[in-house]
Amino acid sequence: MVIFLAVTCGVLVIVSCLFITLISVDRWVRKRFVASAYGLPPREVLDGRHPGPLPPEHRMRERHAVADAAWQGDWNAVERYVQAAGDDWDERWHRLELLCEVARRDDAWLHAWRAAQPTNCDAATLCAYIVVLRAWEIRGTAFASAVPAPNMNQFRAMLWAVIEDARRAALLDPANPGPWVVMVMAARGARYGHSHFEPLWSGLTARAPFHYMGHVQALQYWCAKWYGSHVDMMWFAFKAVRKAPVGSPLAGIYLQALSELADGSTAFGVVMRPLTRRVLKQVAASFDRVPSDDERLPGLRHLLAHHMLRSMMYGPALEQFRQIGPWCGADPWRKKGNSVMAFEAARGRAAKLSRTRPDTASESHGAARSRGGA
Numbered sequence: 001m002v003i004f005l006a007v008t009c010g011v012l013v014i015v016s017c018l019f020i021t022l023i024s025v026d027r028w029v030r031k032r033f034v035a036s037a038y039g040l041p042p043r044e045v046l047d048g049r050h051p052g053p054l055p056p057e058h059r060m061r062e063r064h065a066v067a068d069a070a071w072q073g074d075w076n077a078v079e080r081y082v083q084a085a086g087d088d089w090d091e092r093w094h095r096l097e098l099l100c101e102v103a104r105r106d107d108a109w110l111h112a113w114r115a116a117q118p119t120n121c122d123a124a125t126l127c128a129y130i131v132v133l134r135a136w137e138i139r140g141t142a143f144a145s146a147v148p149a150p151n152m153n154q155f156r157a158m159l160w161a162v163i164e165d166a167r168r169a170a171l172l173d174p175a176n177p178g179p180w181v182v183m184v185m186a187a188r189g190a191r192y193g194h195s196h197f198e199p200l201w202s203g204l205t206a207r208a209p210f211h212y213m214g215h216v217q218a219l220q221y222w223c224a225k226w227y228g229s230h231v232d233m234m235w236f237a238f239k240a241v242r243k244a245p246v247g248s249p250l251a252g253i254y255l256q257a258l259s260e261l262a263d264g265s266t267a268f269g270v271v272m273r274p275l276t277r278r279v280l281k282q283v284a285a286s287f288d289r290v291p292s293d294d295e296r297l298p299g300l301r302h303l304l305a306h307h308m309l310r311s312m313m314y315g316p317a318l319e320q321f322r323q324i325g326p327w328c329g330a331d332p333w334r335k336k337g338n339s340v341m342a343f344e345a346a347r348g349r350a351a352k353l354s355r356t357r358p359d360t361a362s363e364s365h366g367a368a369r370s371r372g373g374a
Contacts, residue, residue: 026349028352029345040321045326046326047327047328052295052298052301053325063098079122093213096178099126100126100129107130110123120172124179125179128169128182132158138158139151139155156191163187166186180203184201184204188220236253237253246289249300251282298324299330302331302333303331305321308350314354314355315350
């Protein structure tokens with residue numbers, strides 16, 4: 001009992017000191033922080049609309065073209081667009097996500113595609129995926145106890161049916177992991193226990209062992225609010241970091257697991273563990289080998305900087321902010337209301353607490369500019 005009280009008091013002292021320090025640092029950020037003195041873009045150019053640079057122009061043109069073709073009824077163009085991804089299963093799923101948004105605005109082309117090619121696995125997968133999203137819209141985001149019974153019953157019935165639809169889709173192309181992603185996505189809402197979930201996960205990883213969205217959905221299954229626990233979830237995420245191949249952002253699953261813990265009573269203890277810090281360094285090293293044009297990377301770097309900051313890894317966090325650049329339209333900054341202000345406060349904390357020596361020339365120029373504008 002004495003030891004427990006001593007540890008508790010020690011933690012309270014640490015938290016209190018940290019809180020007081022952050023108040024002082026935040027005051028410094030508001031009054032004296034000059035971002036350019038630390039190799040960061042100035043506050044005036046921060047962009048709270050996007051998490052990172054927009055995709056290349058040719059990629060945007062291609063997406064607009066396939067959307068327009070779909071809405072004009074040309075499902076053949078849609079099929080070619082999906083097929084062009086080949087066996088890059090992450091890219092193929094990303095294209096299905098785009099087509100899902102297109103179909104939710106007008107899905108006549110999708111019904112025509114399914115009617116013309118009833119044995120096309122991608123068309124069947126897309127239809128099943130859309131049903132999953134519609135089921136979740138019916139359920140909403142409230143706790144189960146707050147969801148009206150008719151809505152919950154419809155939600156579960158839709159997911160049970162869609163898993164069967166996805167099983168049939170999987171038979172159309174045994175190598176395609178898309179239907180298995182849909183099944184893994186639907187499993188927690190369909191109340192699949194571990195013995196029923198594991199075959200779905202095995203089916204997915206047998207076809208695409210590093211599938212990013214598949215891992216995102218499985219992480220949700222293993223979190224405490226569904227069918228796992230904090231330990232299950234963190235172990236799953238840790239394994240994702242260990243097995244992430246070069247060029248894949250799969251290690252980012254660990255960051256999403258930390259975000260799941262953010263509001264829990266154990267969150268502070270987890271982020272302060274030496275193991276967590278070591279894994280965050282591994283995640284950073286993994287990200288350095290991901291192609292710079294991977295559209296998942298900017299959002300993940302925001303999470304990495306955030307969790308490094310929470311883990312008191314101020315120098316590494318500052319380096320992530322440098323790589324992020326002026327973009328701040330991402331979580332967790334958006335959750336705080338004003339993403340620009342939250343982002344500025346976070347990178348200012350990283351700069352100050354990392355004890356990085358500022359570039360005095362840039363700092364003087366920034367101070368002179370501030371005085372001139374006063």
